[in-house]
Amino acid sequence: MQSARPPALPLFLLFLTSAGLAQAPASSPPAGPTFDVVSIERNTDQPRVSGVTDRPDGGIRATNVRAGQLIARAYPPAIPADIAGLPDWATTERYDVIATSTLTRATPEDRAAMMRAMLAERFNLIAHVEHPELPVYDLVLARSDGKLGRGLTPTEVDCEAQLAAERVVDDLMEGDTTLANLAGALRTYTGRSVVDKTGLTGFYRVKMTVDLMASRRPEAAALRPDAPSVFTAVQDDLGLKLQSSRATGLRLVVDRIERPTPN
Structure with a gap:
């Protein structure tokens, strides 16, 4: 009998790169595309499945994710381990996010820009980048x-x-x-x-x-x-x-x- 394994991660998500950090300061979202409609709900069920599905137009469906995961997607090539200053709730509470886009096909830069705009508007996020x-x-x-x-x-x-x-x-x-x-x-x-x-x-x-x-x-x-x-x-x-x-x-x-x- 095969043992249960965690859900596989698409490698293409890991390979996406962006010049988002070089294009705009992290303290404010840059001018650029934004999501059309955004729904954010607190997930208190704690299901085992967690991840983000990307649509070609830049829309996303995120299930059971922490705020740090969303922030990392907004500022590639950051990963959650690169983020400092998060309050406890941002590392423990989980959310379901559905965001739609009116773009035909989104570039990695478009995706990051839309995520930054959403975080600034809905999470009131202000951040800055350091290079130690x-x-x-x-x-x-x-x-x-x-x-x-x-x-x-x-x-x-x-x-x-x-x-x-x-x-x-x-x-x-x-x-x-x-x-x-x-x-x-x-x-x-x-x-x-x-x-x-x-x-x-x-x-x-x-x-x-x-x-x-x-x-x-x-x-x-x-x-x-x-x-x-x-x-x-x-x-x-x-x-x-x-x-x-x-x-x-x-x-x-x-x-x-x-x-x-x-x-």
Whole structure:
């Protein structure tokens, strides 16, 4: 009998990048697209399912999410671990959010701008960005001869046209991407920023077996001691290595946030 696993996370969500932070200060939403209609409801049922579904037009359906998750989506490449100054309720209370859009097709920048506008209007969010020196991981070649693992092969596929095919299923992370985007995806599971220093350009097919949930939740690792960690999988499957280093990082500081206004 197969054991129950947490719901898989679409890898394409992790690979989305944006210049949102460089385009506007975090203290106020920039001029740009906004959601058409927004519904925010407190979720007190505490269901096991939690996540965000993105529509091509930029609309979203978020189920059982914390405020920090929404803020991170508004200021990519931030993740919840980058956010400081959140009150207790913003890290514990959960919400269901449905937001519609009138755009035909939203870019990553559009999505971030709409989320920033919603947070400013409904959560009264004010924040600013800091860039302290932080511990990071450098993504480097593991072998001196430059040989790659069997899970990392060059491909002619344009990853931007194949994002929907990238996926995380059970313990398999697979998809076509660049090494820079792979570094961004790994960041979610290492707890630190990952800097691509492989020197590899172009698109690659990535395939590695890894216990992704244990990487993010140490208590899960105790339940599956034989499952490979992200660090092991990166080296064994990809022929790369995550090496400790320091670099200028990102910290999003929340100056003010309030519980969302009623619908």
